[in-house]
Amino acid sequence: MADATLNAEGLNCPLPIIKAKKALKGLDTGKTLAVTSTDPGSVADFAAFCNQTGNELVSSEQSGNVYSFEIKKA
Amino acid sequence: MLDEEQLVNAKSMSIIVTKGTLDWAYPPFILGSTAAAMDIDVTLFFTFYGLPLLLKDLDLKMTTLGNPAMKMPMAGKHMAMPNMISAIPGVDRMATNMMKNMFKKKGVASIEDLREACVEMDVRMIACNMTMELFEYETKDMIDGIELGGAATYLETATKSHINLYI
Numbered sequence: 001m002a003d004a005t006l007n008a009e010g011l012n013c014p015l016p017i018i019k020a021k022k023a024l025k026g027l028d029t030g031k032t033l034a035v036t037s038t039d040p041g042s043v044a045d046f047a048a049f050c051n052q053t054g055n056e057l058v059s060s061e062q063s064g065n066v067y068s069f070e071i072k073k074a
Numbered sequence: 075m076l077d078e079e080q081l082v083n084a085k086s087m088s089i090i091v092t093k094g095t096l097d098w099a100y101p102p103f104i105l106g107s108t109a110a111a112m113d114i115d116v117t118l119f120f121t122f123y124g125l126p127l128l129l130k131d132l133d134l135k136m137t138t139l140g141n142p143a144m145k146m147p148m149a150g151k152h153m154a155m156p157n158m159i160s161a162i163p164g165v166d167r168m169a170t171n172m173m174k175n176m177f178k179k180k181g182v183a184s185i186e187d188l189r190e191a192c193v194e195m196d197v198r199m200i201a202c203n204m205t206m207e208l209f210e211y212e213t214k215d216m217i218d219g220i221e222l223g224g225a226a227t228y229l230e231t232a233t234k235s236h237i238n239l240y241i
Contacts, residue, residue, distance in 0.1 A: 012181040014108040018191050021111035039181075052085075052112040 002034035002070055003027060009038045009066065016042045017049050020071065024055065027073045032058060035069045042067055086115040087237035090228065091124035096134035096170055096185070099127055101241050103188035109237075110195035117235070118192070119228045121202035124241075125209065127189070128201055128216040134185055136173060137166045146172065193219060200227060 006023045008016035016037045023033050035046070043060060046069045050057040058070040087109050091102045102118055109116045120128050127134075138144055138155035145152035146169075159165050177184065183191075192199070200223045201216065213222070221227075232238045 010181045012183075014104050014111070014188075015181070015183050018107055018111050018183075021195075049112055052114070 003031040004033045006033060006035045008042070009036055011037065012039055013041050013045065017045055020046070020049070020069075021053075024071065024073050029073055031073050033071045033073070035071065037067045037069070038065055040067070042069075046071070084115065085113075085237075086117070086231075086235040087239070088117040088119065088228070088232050088235040089239045089241055091118055091120045091127060091241055092122050093241065094123045094126040094134070096136040096173060098241070099134055099185045100188075102127075102239075103185055103192060105239070106197050107188050107191040107195065110192060110197050114237075115235075116192070116195075116197040117200065117228075117231045118197060119200045119202065119223070119231075121205050125201060125205050125211060127185070128199065128220055129211075130215060130217055132186055132189075135166060135170045138169050139166075147176075189217075193217065198231075 004023055004027055006019055008019055011019070016035065016039055020033065020035050023035075027033060039045075043062070046060060047057055049055075050071060054074040056072040056074065058072050059068070061068045087105070089102045089106060093099070102124075106116050106118050126132075137160055139157055139160035142154060145154050155169065160169075174184075176182075199217075199220045201211075201213075201220050203222045203224050205211075206213075206222065213220070
């Protein structure tokens with residue numbers, strides 16, 4: 001279970017990233033954030049976001065038209 | 075405080091913002107807010123027609139005039155807007171409302187929201203002093219926290235930035 005969740009479904013670029021950043025801000029290092037989104041672009045974007053910020057992308061999955069990500073705060 | 079590794083890896087971006095229509099307001103605010111979310115140090119320099127994007131009350135409009143690439147989705151097809159249509163009173167207002175509704179329906183953030191995100195994430199916003207005087211804008215009409223500066227102010231930042239864009 002993630003320490004926090006963010007439902008970014010229905011939101012388009014760049015809102016899922018911006019809302020995820022905001023949610024991560026409230027977490028301590030090592031805690032995880034689970035994000036769901038329906039924006040297909042968010043698959044590449046969350047990978048890039050994590051590469052740049054140093055946060056760890058623990059998982060990136062797709063189920064139907066919903067994308068799920070788990071991010072561990074660095 | 076950033077540690078040494080973060081300082082070495084710190085990235086920065088500057089954008090010269092020259093266009094203030096509804097459609098052209100998106101690229102700088104999308105890139106600015108996203109870069110800030112990615113821990114990139116962002117400076118936006120607003121000049122000429124980009125300046126109104128700093129006004130407290132945003133009243134963004136767009137025109138279909140002279141834009142053959144603008145094709146609105148309509149009943150499964152795409153419809154271009156002939157220049158003549160734009161001259162009819164009310165058409166640009168209609169196009170602006172259509173665009174705003176389309177953004178909302180597709181879950182695209184409003185310019186107000188993206189600008190707010192930029193402010194929250196400490197994006198540095200500089201208003202071009204010369205254009206402020208030229209078009210008679212006053213700081214009191216603009217959002218809080220902006221700086222005033224000129225070409226030299228921008229260039230000093232640009233020489234130290236990893237990404238420099240002109241929009």
